[in-house]
Amino acid sequence: SCVKTKEEYEAALADNSFDLILSDYSLPHFDGLAALDIARQRHPETPVIVVSGTMDEETAVESLKRGAADYVFKDRLSRLPSAIRRAMTAAEEATRHQQAEETIREQAALLDMAKDAILVRNLEERILYWNKSAERLYGWSAAEALGQNANELLYPGDSLQLQQARQQVLERGEWVGELQQVNREGQPLTVESRWSLVRDPAGQPKANLIINTDITERKKLEAQFLRIQRLETIGALTGGIAHDLNNLLAPILLGTQLLGDKLAGEDGQKILGTMRASALRGSEMIKQILAFARGVGGGVVVVDLKQLLAEVGRLVRGTFLRAVRIQINIAESLYSVLGNATQLHQVLLNLCVNARDAMPRGGVLSLEASNITLDGKVTRLQPEPASGPYVMVTVSDTGQGISPELMDKIFEPFFTTKAPGKGTGLGLSTVLGIVKSHGGFLDVASEVGKGTTFQVYLPAHLPTEPATA
Ligand SMILES: Nc1ncnc2c1ncn2[C@@H]1O[C@H](COP(=O)(O)OP(=O)(O)O)[C@@H](O)[C@H]1O
Ligand SMILES: [Mg+2]
Structure with missing residues (x-):
């Protein structure tokens, strides 16, 4: 199309259906360079050829500088067809080049994604x-x-x-x-x-x-699984070894008894008494290890927590270093709870082992249990208010404590601050799992450098009251 005024020109530019712009330099109503600028701005990909009868060489060069593809003087119009051809080819090439660049940019963006x-x-x-x-x-x-x-x-x-x-x-x-x-x-x-x-x-x-x-995380998990597997194997082995040890101890026990009848003399009796007591204690410890290694044994029964706590206390006293003093304080008439004795044993033992680990240079580990009636109790680990009769077991230590940043992490499976081979990071997550499955919940309070207190709340199992209705 052919336009004469700026308005017509702009309208024509807007409809987009052209491949090339031929511009007369000395238009009657507006300037050819201005027309060129507008075209370059709105259609940078469309070549513009300036055609003029009056233009001097300098203006022609200026038009090239401003982005014209070519210029043709009116007295040499025969050059126009070849100028058009050249401008069109160059424009096509530029488009192709641009497309290629775009493709590369797109591919790079994909690689970035x-x-x-x-x-x-x-x-x-x-x-x-x-x-x-x-x-x-x-x-x-x-x-x-x-x-x-x-x-x-x-x-x-x-x-x-x-x-x-x-x-x-x-x-x-x-x-x-x-x-x-x-x-x-x-x-x-x-x-x-x-x-x-x-x-x-x-x-x-x-x-x-x-x-x-x-695959860093995956590798870590794999290593942890292998470690747990190893622990399980050790657990199974322990079971076997405990059996053998029990069999070894049986003749010793029997021997001390038989010899006691034959040996006279106070000294001899004393020695035999010590031997007998040691062998008995050994076999008692083995029984406990066996019960523990058997793992998930036993269904849900009425658990006498008092007895369970005493058992854990004995095991801990017998195995922890002397530097860890153990205090046990259990309420006289403690409620029973409904649950799995082996699992509850594991809960208490895990908490005790953690307490011991927090006190490498010794300290006081105390185990307490009492009855408590809750009225809408909430803790950081128990957002749902809990009410009713509970047994509260407290395991506290005078160890290094837990910093507030770590408080939210310690219950995560595999979270441990202990050296490889020392901790699995599974203790507390197991504790949490077991306590929850018993309908109970936990609370924890700690002060760095002072110590840590874990509280386990388990719903009490009360003897059924006579029906009143
Ligand atoms: N009584 C405690 N005193 C101080 N830190 C503790 C105590 N109990 C647990 N923790 C912290 O919680 C982490 C996770 O404990 P746990 O799940 O039992 O795994 P592990 O004992 O194998 O590290 C421990 O590594 C330790 O940092
Ligand atoms: Mg632990």
Whole structure:
């Protein structure tokens, strides 16, 4: 279409159906350069050719500077067709180029959305590409990582696996395996790594494309499961050993009895008495270990907590270091509870073991139990108000205490502050699980450096009252 005024021109630009703009430099109503500016602004992809009879060389050059594709003087109009052809080809090329760039940008955006860390490094180990997930995983931004030596950035040292990876990717073009790396803070990471060799057009190895999946957590869990498995095996073994020990002790016990009838003399009797007492105590401890190792035995029964507490007290007294003083204070007429004695035994023992661990240099562990009638009691672990008759068992220590930041974490499975092999992080989560399944709840109070108190509330099982209705 052909337009003469600025208004017509703008209207025509708005309808979008054109491939090329031919602009007369000296329009009657507005200036050719102004027309050019408007076109460049609204349709940067459309080529503009300025045609003029009056334009001087300088203005022509100015029009090129402002983005015209070409200019043609009116006395040399024969040049116009070839100028148009050239402008159109250049415009198409520019569009293609732009599309290609867009595709690359889109692909890069996709790579950034990937959960895996994706990086490219050349054969000298320099990092050439680093996606968003790599930033997240390692803590280095792309700007910091690009150009760095990947070995120095990501690996605590040269490992056999790394050497194997480098060699195999050159020989076979790819490698898959697990690698130990470190992040920016120097914390260890385990990644499942896939390497593939990128070649230049001549087929020469040029770079490695590497995709790393973070499996640090999975590895940790696996290690923990293996540890628990080991503990279970030890539990099973303990059961077996306890049986054998029991069988060994039986003749000793019997022997002390038989010898007692034959040996005369006060000294002899005294020695025999000590031997007998020791053997009895040994067999008593074995019985307890057996009951514990059997684990989930026994259904729901009326549990005499008083007896259970006394048993735990004996076990703890017999096995904990002397430096841990043990105080036991159990109310005279303690309510019974309904539940699984083995599991409740485990609850108390876990709490006692934690208390002991909190007092490596000794202290006081106290075990208390009393009846209590609750009236809408809530604790941090029990948002639902609880009412009615309960038995409250308190296990408290004078140990290192628990800092407020850790309070919410200690009941999480696998949370432990103890050295590997010392803690499983399963004690308190087991305690919580068992207490909940008994319809009870927990409370905990602690002061760093002073000690910790755990309270276990279990609903009392009262003898059924005679019906009144
Ligand atoms: N009585 C306590 N005093 C101080 N810290 C405790 C006490 N009981 C538990 N904790 C903390 O809670 C963590 C989790 O305990 P637990 O689940 O029994 O696992 P573990 O004993 O195997 O570490 C412990 O590692 C410790 O940090
Ligand atoms: Mg524990």
